[in-house]
Amino acid sequence: MRTRHSLLTATLFGAVLLANAAAPSAAHAAAAVAPPAPAAAMPVPPPPAVPTRAYALLDVASNQVLAAMNENQRMEPASLTKLMTAYVVFHALEDGKLKLEQEVPISEYAWRTGGAKSGGSTSFLDLGSRVRVVDLIQGMIVQSGNDASIALAEAVAGNEATFAVLMNQHAKRLGMTGTNWTNSPGLPDPNQYTTARDLAILCGAIIREFPQYYRWYSQREFTFNGITQRNRNGLLDRDPSVDGIKTGHTSSAGYNLASSSFRNGMRLVSVVMGSDGFRTREDASAALLGYGFSFFESRRLYRAGQQVGTTTVFKFGDPINVVVRRDLVATAPRGQFANVRAQLILNPRLVAPLAANQPIGKVRVSMGDRVIAELPAFPQQAVEPGNVFRRLIDTVRLWLA
DSSP: EEEEOOOOOOOOGTSOOOOEEEETTTOOOOOOOOOOOOOOOOOOOOOOHHHHHHHEEEEEETEEEEEETTTTOOOOGGGGGHHHHOOOOOOOTTTTSOTTTTTEHHHHHHHHHHHHTSSEEEEEEETEEEHHHHHHHHHHHOOOOOHHHHHHHHHHHHSSSHHHHHHHHHHHHOOOOOOOOOOOOOOOOOOOOOOOHHHHHHHHHHHHHHHHGGGGGGOOOOEEEEEEEESOOOOHHHHHEEEEEEEEEEEETTTEEEEEEEEEEEEEEEEEEEESHHHHHHHHHHHHHHHHHHHHEEEEOOOOOOOOEOOOOOOTTTTTEEESOEEEEEEEEOOOGGGGEEEEEEEEOOOOOTTTTTOOEEEEEETEEEEEEEEEEESSSSSSSHHHHHHHHHHHHHOOO
């Protein structure tokens, strides 16, 4: 039995990179028709030199890192930790474990560890009071309140240690391979660390998955208990395209900033870590965002649910349609999409039955030797086994394959 591997029709790329090279089902290594000669490359200068210990610049739609320095170096996150705290809380809201109007008791631990006497950022919560989840979230995001972070962690998981387990589980699921969490506010701990790359991935996940809550990251100030505090992200005032996301600082971590900007249909996230001042981190972020928007562009190549090819399946017979379940977006240097090619790579020996949510391969988008986007591919609908004759014939073919 032979399976078709489709180099997807790519009119968006400025050239049609055709398809349908037959290959043995055991190989499933896409054999591609040679593409047209690539256009002359548009010069892309190196990223700007910025005075920070590490950084990562990410396109949110494609989840692609466009520029980086020491992006996998383990760093102290300081209050950028609260990005993961918020992400876990947002999931608890989505799952119905928390309600925005729910009132949460302020424990002595939250009050003492994160309160005004601790010397860190605080929302000035009163010991023994009850505070709405929506106020705690804004206190954590806008005021960077350590007490609000701890109160939310206790509301979700009962205590901070258990909440840290949830933080690490979500980090692993997101592919944050250089990260370990031990507390929710970002208090110094040698066992709590992350990387610029991991934080950029986390920011992208917050923006994509929770747009209804992301708006709080652009909130300029928040008043609680009669005290008004300003958002410390100065880029919100400097650049109207910036709408988030979070600051962080301790004497050992330096000045950290995760920022996000949306311009002309493209959203970028910049994470800078270990700067020597709040103005330095803002200047570095602005320079990186400007670089990304100037020299890169993103395009949606396929919509969620769009057909990307066909294949045959043992014990079924007729060709089935293959689709992607999410939008497939790629990012490339400006003017270079003519050199991008997309390929459907199917798993070997596909045999019915197949569930509609069962990945049967992947769509890989490449530019030269570099993979710039990849998504799993699925059958358009569930595939049930064919008649007795078809099943018998294909059983024999499987034995001989």
